Amino acid sequence: MAAGGGAPRSLETLINEAGGAVKLLRGSNIGPYVFPGIRPEFTNWRDEVQSWKDSVALLEQSYHMTELHLRGRDVIPFLSQFALNKFDPFQVRRAKQIVLAGHDGNYIADAILFREEEEFFRVVGAPFASDWLLYNAQGTSLDVSAEKNDNWSVRQAPRDVFRLQLQGPQALALMQEVTGNTLPEIKFFFIGEFQIAGKNVRALRHGMAGTPGFELYGKWEDQQAVREALERTGEKYGMRKIGALAYSTTAQESGWMPMPLPAIYHSAEMKPYREWLNNYYLESIASLGGSLVSDRIEDYYVDPIEVGYGGLVDWNRDFIGRAALKEKAANQKRTKVTLVWNDDDVAATVKASLFDNEKPGRFMALPTPMYATFESDAVLKNGKLAGVSQWSAYSANAKRFISLALVNVEDAIPGTELTVLWGEPDSRRRTVDRHEVREIRVTVAPAPYFDKVIKTGQQ
Structure with a gap:
């Protein structure tokens, strides 16, 4: 994913060479994000899109999601420094959408945080949250270790887990049948465990675009048996496999803003991070497009309040950007x-x-x-x-x-x-x-x- 050959160059160096962050990003010839490991269409993207409203859709997430694995007894205290969320309580086999802000209160990233075990967490989503947390984990004195599991845009190799979504009005019925009616009751944003085709599978219960759904994951080597069982059982429910074209429209319908520009390109506080990032990271080679024209990179930032995450903020403790975010909340x-x-x-x-x-x-x-x-x-x-x-x-x-x-x-x-x-x-x-x-x-x-x-x- 690097821009050009030779030794890695830091994002800070690239910005200075380009004459500013806006010129760097406006000059990048990287196009829109391309979903790796999945064909554009399995049938046709119109019917694939309609399946998550009318029947059931099988969405592929095994290849494009970045994962950061955090382990240690101090993971929650560590995350509490950077994420604006409430962490008490946060039991095992639950998940949260975590939101990260910069020192100026502007948005850096969001991701889904899975608490798999007492001292094992997965951060899943676009790479921006994982990169920021990995950088900070490498410099912390807390009992935290971090290991990044890059997506297939970076490294095409077997991953820790496969990851699929079932969405739509028939998702629950399909799940009940494919599990042999052993599907446990899973509350919203809780994680359940069961078997499909004799393979252990976990599922996060959530929804997309107004319909019920499950995010399934299990051992990478078990995915073929699970996929075959889902496709075989899914035929009676009108299940469609979702290609990259249809997948790219999920955010607009569900109201989730997936990749705003992270607020890392301008401040003195973020300079050490920009010096750590290099041209092998998406933050350094990404492109900025569109009709909004400004020389100030700050004009392209968003903040967590206006994006809709105000209800997630834990105002009762300190975190990076709290004071600035408090001001934004008071003057939205x-x-x-x-x-x-x-x-x-x-x-x-x-x-x-x-x-x-x-x-x-x-x-x-x-x-x-x-x-x-x-x-x-x-x-x-x-x-x-x-x-x-x-x-x-x-x-x-x-x-x-x-x-x-x-x-x-x-x-x-x-x-x-x-x-x-x-x-x-x-x-x-x-x-x-x-x-x-x-x-x-x-x-x-x-x-x-x-x-x-x-x-x-x-x-």
Whole structure:
């Protein structure tokens, strides 16, 4: 994953050589994240997307998730320094969505934390949380050891566990049958253990896009037997295997903002971390795209309050960024919404990208048109900046083009009409085709969109 050959160079060095963090990220030719180890489609992405609403979907997570394994008697005290979450109580066989903030209170990353044993934890998600915690674990005096299990984008080799998701209205019935009616009752965000095809399997109980679901994992060498049993039993429930194209649309429907730009690129406090990171880490080679144009990298950051994690914060103890985050909570300026893109404007942009030689629109790949690691598109109201749109996709369930966005609190009322600028002005990246920035009308809707709109049929 390194950019170029030779000896590793630190992120701090790369920023200085580029003339600033914005120039570094805006100059990267890395495109959108590509899910490794999985084909784009198993059948077709439209029906695959609809399966997690209408029947049951089998989603692949064995290859793209980074894991950090934390062991030791001081893991909770260690995590309490960096994660804003409440950790008391946190029993064995439970999970939490942990959120990490920087010294300025801005968002660094979130991930799912599995407590497998009293002194064994898994951090699972995009690499940003694992990298930040690994860096800090290497310098701590607490009884904590950390081992990173990279995803297949970095190293294609057998992993510690396979990981699958079953989602949709038929997920519970399928799970009951494939376990021979021995499936234990598992409460939300608890972890249960049982057998499939004679193999020991654990499952985190949760849901995605408004439907019940299970995240299954077990020994890497046991996955074939488990997969075959799921596929065989799943036929009667209309199960679909989900390819990378369909998987890429899950976040927009469920309201989870998966990869905001981590707030690590500017502050003096983060300089030692930038000197530790090198061009073998995604943070150093990632790209920043979209129509929001600023020379200040801070203008691309988000904070945990506006992203929707305020309810997770444990204000009764100290952690990195607490004071700054407290100020943000008291003076919240933006909030997370879904933007529903105007059908006619989207169609006109697609048409212009394909057939207009004079004023081409920026190409919109379906179902996910993102063309950078981090996307930040300007959202306007009456010509003035009102927010930023970050994750966009065509939802085959909603039959609409939607995106997750942060907009000014006063503009977040459902039904409010805004405008997204689609394109990348004066792009320096070869991955971006020649185009003119276009205005696309959008309407504010709740986030998550699936749970509040598709499920109820109302907007």
